Amino acid sequence: MPNITLPDGKKLNFEKKVTGLKIAEKISKSLSKQALVISVDGHLRDLNFEIDNDCSVKIHTSKDKEGIETIRHDTAHVMAMAVQELFPGTQVTIGPVIDDGFYYDFARKEPFTEEDLQKIEKKMKEIVERDEPTHREVWKRDKAVEHFKKTGEIYKAEIIKSIPKEEEVSVYFHGKWHDLCRGPHLLSTGKIGKFFKLTKLAGAYWRGDSNNEMLQRIYGTSWSSQKDLDDYLKRIEEAEKRDHRKLGKEMDLFHFREESPGSVFWHEKGWNLFQKLIEYMRTKQNIAGYKEINTPEILDRSLWEKSGHWEKFGEHMYTSKTPDEKIFAIKPMNCPGCVQVFNQGLKSYRDLPLKMSEFGKVHRYEPSGSLHGLLRVRAFTQDDAHIFCTEDQITEECLSVTNLILEIYKDLGFNDVILKYSDRPNLRVGADEIWDKAEDALLQAINSSKLKYTINKGEGAFYGPKIEYVLRDAIGRDWQCGTLQVDLNLPERLGASYVDKDGSKKIPVMLHRALFGSLERFIGILIENYSGKLPFWIAPLQTIVIPVSNDFDDYAMKVHNKIVKSGITSQVDLKNHNLNYKIREHSLSKIPLLLICGKKEVDSNTVTIRRLDSNKQENMELKEFLKKFSALSKAPSI
RNA sequence: GCCCCUAUAGUUAAAUGGUAUAACACAUCCAUGGUAAGGAUGAAUUUCCAGUUCAAUUCUGGGUGGGGGCACCA
Numbered sequence: 001m002p003n004i005t006l007p008d009g010k011k012l013n014f015e016k017k018v019t020g021l022k023i024a025e026k027i028s029k030s031l032s033k034q035a036l037v038i039s040v041d042g043h044l045r046d047l048n049f050e051i052d053n054d055c056s057v058k059i060h061t062s063k064d065k066e067g068i069e070t071i072r073h074d075t076a077h078v079m080a081m082a083v084q085e086l087f088p089g090t091q092v093t094i095g096p097v098i099d100d101g102f103y104y105d106f107a108r109k110e111p112f113t114e115e116d117l118q119k120i121e122k123k124m125k126e127i128v129e130r131d132e133p134t135h136r137e138v139w140k141r142d143k144a145v146e147h148f149k150k151t152g153e154i155y156k157a158e159i160i161k162s163i164p165k166e167e168e169v170s171v172y173f174h175g176k177w178h179d180l181c182r183g184p185h186l187l188s189t190g191k192i193g194k195f196f197k198l199t200k201l202a203g204a205y206w207r208g209d210s211n212n213e214m215l216q217r218i219y220g221t222s223w224s225s226q227k228d229l230d231d232y233l234k235r236i237e238e239a240e241k242r243d244h245r246k247l248g249k250e251m252d253l254f255h256f257r258e259e260s261p262g263s264v265f266w267h268e269k270g271w272n273l274f275q276k277l278i279e280y281m282r283t284k285q286n287i288a289g290y291k292e293i294n295t296p297e298i299l300d301r302s303l304w305e306k307s308g309h310w311e312k313f314g315e316h317m318y319t320s321k322t323p324d325e326k327i328f329a330i331k332p333m334n335c336p337g338c339v340q341v342f343n344q345g346l347k348s349y350r351d352l353p354l355k356m357s358e359f360g361k362v363h364r365y366e367p368s369g370s371l372h373g374l375l376r377v378r379a380f381t382q383d384d385a386h387i388f389c390t391e392d393q394i395t396e397e398c399l400s401v402t403n404l405i406l407e408i409y410k411d412l413g414f415n416d417v418i419l420k421y422s423d424r425p426n427l428r429v430g431a432d433e434i435w436d437k438a439e440d441a442l443l444q445a446i447n448s449s450k451l452k453y454t455i456n457k458g459e460g461a462f463y464g465p466k467i468e469y470v471l472r473d474a475i476g477r478d479w480q481c482g483t484l485q486v487d488l489n490l491p492e493r494l495g496a497s498y499v500d501k502d503g504s505k506k507i508p509v510m511l512h513r514a515l516f517g518s519l520e521r522f523i524g525i526l527i528e529n530y531s532g533k534l535p536f537w538i539a540p541l542q543t544i545v546i547p548v549s550n551d552f553d554d555y556a557m558k559v560h561n562k563i564v565k566s567g568i569t570s571q572v573d574l575k576n577h578n579l580n581y582k583i584r585e586h587s588l589s590k591i592p593l594l595l596i597c598g599k600k601e602v603d604s605n606t607v608t609i610r611r612l613d614s615n616k617q618e619n620m621e622l623k624e625f626l627k628k629f630s631a632l633s634k635a636p637s638i
Numbered sequence: 639g640c641c642c643c644u645a646u647a648g649u650u651a652a653a654u655g656g657u658a659u660a661a662c663a664c665a666u667c668c669a670u671g672g673u674a675a676g677g678a679u680g681a682a683u684u685u686c687c688a689g690u691u692c693a694a695u696u697c698u699g700g701g702u703g704g705g706g707g708c709a710c711c712a
Binding site for chain 2: 103111112113114200201202203204205208209210211214215216217219249250256257258261309312313316332333364366367368369370371372376461462546548549550551576577578579580581582583584585586587588594596598599600608610615617
């Protein structure tokens with residue numbers, strides 16, 4: 001007779017077979033009400049799953065990840081039910097749980113509309129009201145395939161074929177409606193509650209493969225209380241408010257236009273931010289021993305053929321034919337150009353490691369559907385560098401790249417960084433021994449960095465393993481920015497070599513690295529992270545000087561000129577508006593410092609500071625202000 | 639690239655088979671002001687190409703861009 005061990009170690013003994021629900025009832029009335037699913041020896045089961053052996057269990061409520069995910073999974077089922085009731089002939093395919101919600105993919109000729117979503121939601125509420133009971137059946141594979149084929153559910157039949165032989169084929173019923181599903185599920189449709197919302201319509205390929213037909217996906221979210229649902233919707237709204245595309249327009253940083261989709265038109269303020277970041281990086285890299293170079297944007301086709309890009313990357317490359325019929329490519333990467341710089345003159349082992357950096361603007365013909373503001377563009381500037389070194393130097397160089405990245409992210413307010421490590425893919429170049437070495441070296445560097453990391457098996461580049469640096473922003477989103485790749489291929493292809501101690505020619509290892517990745521993308525991330533309120537040292541426009549009335553224009557100009565001389569970006573606002581108006585206007589455009597100048601300031605040779613998001617006034621001598629704030633114009637670590 | 643949605647002034651929005659409204663921004667004038675919108679006046683617009691129609695910004699088709707996803711991100 002089953003002996004049930006609870007998470008706190010307590011044991012309960014039952015006379016005969018028992019279900020999760022019974023166990024919950026025995027523990028407490030409130031638990032039996034809140035119980036959603038149960039883990040039995042680590043396997044998630046329905047609450048009416050019959051237990052007849054000794055085991056450990058944990059009963060899940062909406063407070064657990066397992067509980068809330070089951071609610072979402074059930075909501076997906078209820079949605080599919082509603083869709084099939086409203087639109088007979090629609091086929092269901094898959095409907096998994098995702099972060100904060102769920103989706104279900106449907107096959108139907110006519111597209112769903114926004115109004116359909118309302119109808120579906122209404123129908124879902126009806127189904128919740130009907131409180132259809134759930135029950136689970138295990139079917140024979142053949143019977144299941146035949147059944148779903150007969151009912152016109154071709155996709156389901158296909159899914160069954162791909163279920164591993166040793167797994168059961170289970171079918172869940174909610175009332176009469178049923179779906180092939182692994183489960184577990186709640187006891188009835190009423191249990192999901194009413195705190196759900198269908199959020200968006202989308203297309204999605206069957207089995208995620210762009211060669212397959214496109215299905216219609218409906219996304220939704222589902223929670224265990226109205227408050228959680230409201231909080232979630234609020235969170236989405238807040239994230240929309242910090243959208244860099246919106247803020248970029250409002251703050252007059254940049255714009256995009258039809259003539260060049262995916263390329264940025266930088267305005268004065270945005271370009272200032274861009275240049276500040278480059279200046280900052282340049283300083284950091286000089287300190288770290290990099291030599292900055294610059295290589296041509298347009299290079300002859302033959303170089304790209306030699307490097308392998310023509311073949312492997314050709315469809316993403318812009319090309320250009322000259323009047324005399326020569327074909328050039330606009331560089332999609334900086335590496336071949338950099339290797340050519342390395343190739344100038346004989347290099348000795350004493351020159352290694354040789355770190356060459358380049359703020360190189362590259363162009364890639366990205367698929368139109370992937371473009372997204374600054375985050376995915378067709379023309380962007382990489383903070384690129386290539387480190388030529390020996391195999392023995394890989395670990396040390398990787399470690400120093402990692403440290404540099406951490407310093408830089410920290411200066412910019414990102415302290416939460418994780419690594420993604422990708423090792424050898426099936427399709428690759430180079431001998432296994434070299435891969436062994438490269439992977440060991442990278443792993444050593446990762447381990448000594450003490451950062452958390454994940455392994456992406458087989459996801460490395462064809463020419464070598466890589467690390468990707470992922471930072472977490474102020475609202476918990478992860479962004480992959482920096483990357484470090486070991487290249488065992490390109491130096492050889494382009495004939496790079498150095499003279500070793502013994503006088504023999506050797507091929508150097510090349511490390512590709514980028515810290516921000518793309519300046520454009522990083523600026524997008526920065527804007528969203530700070531909601532546009534960038535720290536003083538990096539702000540696109542740091543101060544605006546405002547005279548209290550026109551009588552003080554001269555003094556305001558004088559203050560402005562001194563500020564500009566001290567290296568702080570400043571504007572002076574002499575427009576015909578009153579003080580309140582100007583303060584409101586410039587606060588909304590997120591200028592960190594407003595300097596007010598009136599009679600008081602003129603008489604005492606001071607300025608009155610108003611900081612963004614504060615209504616305090618600080619009066620200080622102009623000299624003191626210049627000293628204090630030009631120091632604050634530097635990055636924290638410089 | 640694929641699916642769906644979408645395109646009105648500098649921006650954000652409204653309206654209509656008979657060429658369009660508002661707010662903010664902008665310009666001029668008045669007001670010269672002390673920490674988040676002072677007042678008056680003014681100028682300015684239907685994404686492009688076809689089609690239907692007496693008439694298209696509105697309806698239909700297509701192009702292009704934008705948005706949400708999918709795929710892609712070497």
